[in-house]
Amino acid sequence: MNDIDIQRRSFLKTSLGAAAVAIAPGMLLIDVAHGKPQTVNGPKSANSKVRWGMLINTTQCKSGCNDCVTACNRENGLSGDTKPTDSQWIRKIELKDDSSGRDLSLPMMCQHCEYPPCVDVCPTTASFKRADGIVLVDKHRCIGCRYCMMACPYKARSFVHEPLHDQKPDVPRGKGTVEACTLCVHRVDQGLKPACSEACLNKAILFGDLNDPESEISRKIRSVASVQVRADLRLNPGIRYQGL
């Protein structure tokens, strides 16, 4: 290696260093310039002392009744069509016990697990669990890989296969991302019940805070037998079923 090479190298090194020193404060200033106005008395956020859940009483759920599904579709702006490419956030399942022949009917939706497999597998952390136990898809981060749909033991998720128009202002949805029951998070944050729970005439869907021992749902769970679906997977879903 000759002298010129060495000189050239040291020149390049020095100038790169100088450039970095020159640019760095400017970059920091940009952050300052973009400083956000502070909100006084920060508004309230999802609270980890709360765990939202539901108790579904299958003995009160009528076969053929679809009121919860209709209410969900209306609340969230879903088309209500049932082609294999259409989104279904909640669905009615008709069951028949193999051994006894007993019939029952129940609504199935995202079970809002404490240990959600969809959150584990999501490569971009788009699937996440809020502090209050609601499992959501952050559609700003979802790249549409559908791995969560493969991982969900309850088939709770749908992929938006077509461009959508005129979505509800409260429920943004869009092509190429995965979506599921949000437990009507936009209603819950206003202190309302999820639409399905409100719509059920037989009061088969009881919504409430599983962490509050005095809530109606907690007292009911203590007094009647209820199970979680696929409890063997130990995901601790927030939705429980009575009479299953």
Place this chain on the structure above:
Amino acid sequence: MPTLSSLRFKNRLYYVLLAAGGLVALAGLYAVHLMEHHGHIITGMNNQIVWGVPHVFAIFLIVAASGVLNVASIGSVFGKAIYKARAPLASLLSIAMLAGGLSVLMLDLGRPDRIIVAATNYNPTSMFAWNIVLYSGMFSLVFVYLWTMMEQRMNRWTKPVGFAVFAWRFILTTGTGLIFAFLTARQAYGSALLPPMFIVLSFAWGLAVFHVVQTVIYAWNEKTLDPAILQRKKNLLGVFVIGSLYMVATYHLTNLYFAHQAGFERFILLEGGVYPRLFWWGYVLFGSLLPLLLIFSPGLEKTKYVMAASLLVILGSFALLYVFIIGGQAYPLNIFPGYQVSSSFGDGQIATYHPSLYEFLLGFGGLAIAFIITTVSVRVLNFMPQDKPYISD
């Protein structure tokens, strides 16, 4: 001695082939554009079969990309001369197929425009996220490996880098297997056997691809492969095909042993229509037994039989992946064990899937990308295996 006119013809043929590859790749991109515009509604995929034909192509390419490096490893790690001579070509094929496979996987996303999010928001518990690291690491490592082989001053580093590549590709194929193995709720996938199964499959598929490309390159350059080398390599392919069959059989047998998965096995091996047909005819008969016959029958030592066996192994791999990926999703998820279920969302029913033309265009587009990278590289750099007179080691 080739005449001037034959050289001219070949030159023209080269560009025709390259243009054909380019057209197929463009058709793939056009399919992506349509999928972007209309959404996945124009594919056959739906909320039950969420991964379809593009994933069959992508996983084939990625698994074969890892397996083809076996040829390089036997040379660098175990010091076998005839494999060492083939390590550069194997590395090139690996890069080409990885690029093709990843393109397909990426372009099938619902929001491919947002792929950068995968880098800015990284989820360490996701096998997919780990695979992104494994794939990009593989790219860089194989590039370095190629460099150490083709730049004489770097030759002394070939062995350690070769070791690193050897280890990395094992982890990479393990990662590919784990994408499925971690799906514990699905009858078809939650099995610890899947990573080793994918590793053994990768050996067979990678070597089959290597045979095909090597045969074409030798024919193009009007050279003949030393029959002793051909003999050795085709026997190796035979061993890998037997190994694959063993792993696939073990996977199904363990599933049969678990009582609650017998229903799934009955579906996939007997009653599932297209899936058992593809499995038995496509994978077992045409993709494994027939190639074995071609490989081990005495008197069939010619290149064309090895070529035929390799092509059959590749076809068989697509059949197996179709059964594994799509058949595995078609069988209904057992959400309520002990109950018969029905719903508007396909509960308790076999899901239907009709792959659309666009999915195939995208898949073949991925193959075309691999083809273009290979043909261009083979022309501008020297990837031709340089054999010394064959001495058995």
Place this chain on the structure above:
Amino acid sequence: MPKRDIGRGGQCVEDPQWMRKNHMHLLKHQRDETVRKGIRDENISLKNCIECHASTKDDSVIARDDSFCVACHRYEAVKIDCFECHSGMRKSAWMQRNTK
């Protein structure tokens, strides 16, 4: 500056010049706060922006070439990635139209 329909307009966050330069940072920050933490700060939510800035004629921030968002974004050639999923319509108007 392109001609645009500012709807009802007015100022509730910062002065217009500041907002022109920084609205995207506010929106992006607030979107993560709302979606992931459940912090629903009415004042700087996208819905609230639309409530005032949607055109008084068609209740939208995106319906026409001179709509509030479209006019500048087209002028600056910056793609808006909000309204593929979010409604560009004033919520009160949307509710009125869709509930009979």
